[in-house]
Amino acid sequence: xxxxxxxxxxxxxxxxxxxxxxxxxxxxxxxxxxxxxxxxxxxxxxxxxxxxxxxxxxxxxxxxxxxxxx
Numbered sequence: 001x002x003x004x005x006x007x008x009x010x011x012x013x014x015x016x017x018x019x020x021x022x023x024x025x026x027x028x029x030x031x032x033x034x035x036x037x038x039x040x041x042x043x044x045x046x047x048x049x050x051x052x053x054x055x056x057x058x059x060x061x062x063x064x065x066x067x068x069x070x
Contacts, residue, residue, distance in 0.1 A: 026052035 030051035038045045046054070 022052065022055065025055050029055055 026048060030046055030048055033051065033054070034045040037043065
C-alpha cells in the first residue's frame with residue numbers, strides 16, 4: 001500500500017511540474033512574441049492563453065521522433 005501511495009504522489013508531482021513548466025514557457029513565449037513579432041510587423045499582441053496554445057501547437061508540429069529502429 002505504501003508503494004502505491006508513493007507512485008501516486010510521484011505521478012502527481014510530475015504532472016504538477018509539467019503544468020508549471022508549460023505555464024512558465026507560455027509567459028516567455030508571450031513576452032518574446034509581443035516584444036519582437038508584434039513590434040516588427042505591427043500586429044496585435046497575444047495574451048497568456050494564446051501563448052500557451054501556441055506552445056502546444058508548436059510542440060505538436062515540431063515533435064521529433066527520437067526512437068531508434070532496428
